[in-house]
Amino acid sequence: MRVALFATCVNDAVLPRAAIATVRLLERLGMEVDFPEQQSCCGQPQYNTGYRRQTEPLVRRMARAFDGYAYVVTPSGSCVAMVRDNYPRIGAKARTEGRGEEPAVAAASLTPRVLELTEFLVDVLGVTDVGAYFPHTVTYHPSCHGLRVLGLGTRPLALLRAVEGLELVELPGAEECCGFGGTFAVKNPDVSTAMGADKIAHARSTGAEVLCGADNSCLVHLDGMLRRQNRGRGDAPLRTVHLAEILASTEADPWSVA
Amino acid sequence: MSGRTYLGMPAFPVAAKASTKDERLRANLRHATRTIRDKRARAVGELDDWALLREAGKRIKDHTLRHLDTYLLQLEERVTAAGGTVHWAADAAEANRIVASLVHATGETEVVKVKSMATQEIGLNEALAAEAINAYETDLAELIVQLGDDLPSHILVPAIHRNRGEIRDIFRAQMGRWGRPAPQGLTDRPADLAEAARLHLREKFLRAKVAVSGANFMIAETGTLVVVESEGNGRMCLTLPETLISVVGIEKVLPTWQDLEVFLQLLPRSSTAERMNPYTTMWTGTTTGDGPRDFHLVLLDNGRTDTLADEIGRQVLRCIRCSACLNVCPVYERAGGHAYGSPYPGPIGAVLTPQLRGTTSEVDASLPFASSLCGACYEVCPVAIDIPEVLVHLREQVAAQPGHGAERAAMKAAAWLFDHPAALAAAERAASATRAALPRTLPLGPAKAWTDSRDLPELPAAPFRAWWKQHRTTRQEPAE
Amino acid sequence: MSSRDAVLARIRAALADAPEPEPVVRDYRTAHVRGANVPAKHVPDEYAAVVDLLAENLADYRAHVHRCAEAALPALLARLLAEHGSRSVAVPPGLPQGWLAEAGGVRQHPDEPPLTARELDGFDSVVTTCRLAVAETGTLVLDAGPGQGRRALTLVPDHHICVVHTPDQVVASLPQSLARLDPTRPLTWISGPSATSDIELDRVEGVHGPRTLDVVLLE
The missing domain is CATH 3.40.50 (Rossmann fold)
Structure with missing residues (x-):
């Protein structure tokens, strides 16, 4: 195809x-x-x-x-x-x-x-198990447009659940917006950041290593906040990873930071 | 009493800059909105035909708005036939004049009020005060706002920004100035606070000769008005005084009695998350020996016909003021209601206020942008107002105004670049090549707004296009 | 031009090019509860679920629900008044004779001629009938008919006892209730005692209306 x-x-x-x-x-x-x-x-x-x-x-x-x-x-x-x-x-x-x-x-x-x-x-394609391997703890943020406009529903979670080695943990307040919102992030930076901070606090509360999303525009915002926060933090850094990267990762060709 | 108005409010981002850092406000709003969110979901979940009710509610409203002149005339005829008097007010000033003159005609100098968004919108209390008429708010939250010389910050619960301790302090300090003082040793238990309000207002209800209300619905077919409430202050005002003046937006009319079967299911569950609110009063004109002898209905335009003329914006007139959109809104929860600079805060305020007042003031022009377009408001709206669609539509209007030249030029440059891939590819390569030179925080404009709290993304060594060119030449063709 | 004409003209101008919206479709349920569409008189057993739901929903919103047969009503009313500590009860015109026959120690005062608001404020209780009750929402509807009195009567006293004839006065749902009501009469819909959610969006019972609502389901 x-x-x-x-x-x-x-x-x-x-x-x-x-x-x-x-x-x-x-x-x-x-x-x-x-x-x-x-x-x-x-x-x-x-x-x-x-x-x-x-x-x-x-x-x-x-x-x-x-x-x-x-x-x-x-x-x-x-x-x-x-x-x-x-x-x-x-x-x-x-x-x-x-x-x-x-x-x-x-x-x-x-x-x-x-x-x-x-x-x-x-x-x-009718698949949920795409043969991926990703030995990390992951929490998933369903971005608003995917969630509410497209109605992606459980598709991303079903795909993640089928990934070998992946431990999926539930994100509290998952359905709440991360605060990116395109130019909203710069036109209303204080509210945007307040929303992002809560989203990150929720993600950290899960103990996950990876905050996964299927929309990089949201992840740019969250990753930018995370990297600002992580600087000087002693604990294991939480990082954002796009769903596609997790699904592309295999035992033979695993995902890596660099 | 309350002399504070919304005049000269700052733009939304400026007001929100302060409110997002107000820890107490944030905690009050987080607690209250999360409580009601879960309850609403349960109340709505009880009805397996909610989607059908929502669609019916939307269509009834759209049909009514399409034939608004017909239904208003029918309503006028029925109310008049039932003993009421109908007045038409083109704007706030006219509505205020009508109400003041009706109160003057009774010889009274005080009125008791049922919570009403329309009278908030037109600033009726201030207008009456200028005419030496005291207007006493009787809804508990409105009382808290009025006694605290404060502004409402929520449609359903105007004092949502206050917690129980703050309410106790306001009652202790202020009740005595306007009537019966707060009981000795008043605690912050909600039941005790409610009792204090009961005692304070009872005296006013028993002596009131004139009441002012709004209405949730008006039925054209029968001339019936409907007020939905919880505390009984509405019943007091609608029943005990001799004269009742109801100020109602023209969009509140419904064609038929039967239509209430839809809206009385949609409203309480969306609003207070109840199967049914404790009290609903329905009256048609006047009834001998029961309730007010004189009933006046003031039909209010005040910008609604302008909204009606807007093909996309007119859907906002479906609103039944339930405030479900406020309760789910992540922006409202963090910025608070006052940042919206209007009695209509939250998502619905961000689309209603700029349509009713125009977009010339700073705050009104900023409201369509006070949203991340997350769509949670549209999802819970019981009459399916596509708030994100209207927000974007209003952004277009604002962007066309003077003062947006730089943004327009930047957007246009970006759009040009996106329409010229060769130039885009060159720009991407240049950005990647110079990525090491980018500082962590940037001094001006949108870049500063971003980097104050967030790192910029680390630009890749090469854009995707470059990887693709390489990949295309080296990949093994997949097996058929 | 009068404001009336101006507003109407603006509406017509605003709608000049507006298309006719999609037609209203009423495909929502006329009732949700099992047994709702069974005529009460013909199959009372089937309808019992509807009455049970009414009792459940009334109680859920903190009304006190009692069930009794007609013959036991005077004793029940006397007991409810006594338990509330009532010394006086306002009586609407048309309340069936004998209902308060056993409430001997309570001052009974008919609302004819009508009591003033201040006089009413001196009464501890009021006993009324209703026009109908809605099971799915736990709602009583009063239309100022016989035994119900004018609206102020059930508002000012702090204790309201409302008697509902079951199953005849019980409808399942809002759509069923509206069809049986006369909009030209003043209507009061009561779902539990007075309440507020104005403090931290948490529901508290008891503000201006009666803080105690006793509902008697008469069998």
Whole structure:
């Protein structure tokens, strides 16, 4: 099966490990993975900050870049939520505001084919045991867009439970937002940080070594706070790891810090 | 009494900077909102048709709003036929004038009040005070706010920012100034505090000749008004005085009596997390020998028709003021209600206030951004208001205003870069190449806001694209 | 232009291009409890679950629930008044003769002519019937009919005893209750004694309304 990877701009530029892990995982599962290089950003930062019209070229670009692929897979719930929830809105508004049909047509063609990684694994491939090995204690933060917009439900947990060597511990207050929220993190830094601090305190309370998420935008925020907090701490550092990295890890080719 | 208003409130992030560091406030809000969150989930869980009730509630409201003129006229006709008098107020000032003149006509100089968001919104108490009329709040939380010369911070529980010890102190210090003092040796037991309020207000109920209320629902078909409450202060105000003046937003109308079967299931479970609130009063005009002789209904616009004109924003008019969205909101829990600079705090306030008041003031322009868009509010809303959708829509309006030039330019530059992959790839390579030069904290703007509390991510040695080029040439093609 | 006309004009302008929203669908349940749709008169045994649920929900919100046969009612009412320490009871017009026959030591005063609010405040208790009761929410509805009196009567005294005829006056659910009520009458819905959640969002019974609510389910 041929699938296109939508790496997302954050993973491409800042956190390539999650995208690399997604490629390795999908190839291990027998997929033929493509990375259409014309892809860039879904437009979520612009859209959620109030610059919807600036996203129209990105909607068209995304549709062109992934034209012809039955499945477009991405290790980021919030980017899928942007495409699934907001691309149709962007298209409809472009139409009513007199800027033509193209964004709407682009949105309609792309939207149904874009899947979040755990959706693709569980729903399309029908697997929860992907043959991964990750001998660490892990707690899972279900990011809001994956949880509430996509309704990922138990898919990520089912995948984690099937990982050999992994001990999964429940995160208290798991469903509460981590405080990232895109430009919210810089427009309301005090509230954002207060939310992040509580999320981290909950994660630390589990005793886990790894705070896992399926959305690197949230993990950038939490990891930034963690590294600030960890500096000078004597206890074992908690770190963030993307779900794709855990699922890509095997006994033969285990995940490592570097 | 309460002279404090929301005028000149700072922008949300400025107010929140202080409130997030107020440990007592944070503890009070954490305790209260978490208590009610779990209870709401249980109360809602009892009804296996909740999703259907929610959808029905949403559709009834949408239908009503689509034909609002028709239903308001029907309501006016039925209320009038049942012995009431209907007044129309285009804005807050007009509503306040109408109420003041109705009170003056009775010759009275004091009124007792049922908790009402509409009268908070229009600043009725302050307007009446300017006309030498004392308005006494009788809801326990409103009483706490009024006695403490404070501002409400929650729709359902305006004194949610106060804990029992603070309430005891306010009662001890202030009750005597306005009537019967707090009992000697008042403790901070909630039952004792409730008893103190009972004794303090009983005198006012028994002598009151005029009451002011809002309403939760108005039924066009029958002319019936509905007030949902817990303490009995509502019943006191709605039943004992000779004159009752109800100030109600025009969006509170429902077409039919039967519609209550949906909303009386949705509201209490979402609001106080009860199967049913202790008291609900329903009245249609006036009834000889039972309740007020004179009933006045003041229908309030005050920005609602502007909201109605907004294709996306109008869904906010479905709101039944249950405050479930406040109770689940992580931003509200940490910033507190006062940071929203309006009687309507929390997620619903962040979408309602900027629509009712516009986005010209600093605080109003900041409200649509006072959310991480986590969607918990939408999930619990009993009438399915897509608050995140409206927030983003309002952000667009604010972003189009003057003063957002730099942000617009930055967003545009980013969008341009994302639409030009060659340039993007070059920028990524440049960022990776110079990554060692980045300091840990940055001095200005968004970068400072980020790095004050968080490290920047460590940029990779190479972007994903670079890895991919390498990988593509070296990988073994997977077996078919 | 009057404000009435101005507001109406603004509404019409606001809705000029608004599409007709999706039609209202009432596919929610008319009741949730087992036995709810069985006519009470025909199959009383089936309906017992509904009455039991009423009792359970009333008690859950701190009403004191009693069950008795009509013949035992005067003794029960006398006992409830005595246990509350009541020396006076306000009596609504139309309360069945004889109900208070055994409450000899309690001053009984009819609300005709109507007592003033201050006079009412001097009464310890009030005894009434109701229009109906809603099982799923534990709610009593009074509509000022015979034996119920005007609204103030059940509000000012600190102790309310309400007698419900079962199963005839018991409906299962809110939808069933509204269909049987007359909106032109003043209605009071009571679910437990007066309460508040205003202190730390924790429920406390007893503020302005009657702090003690006795409900008698008459069999």
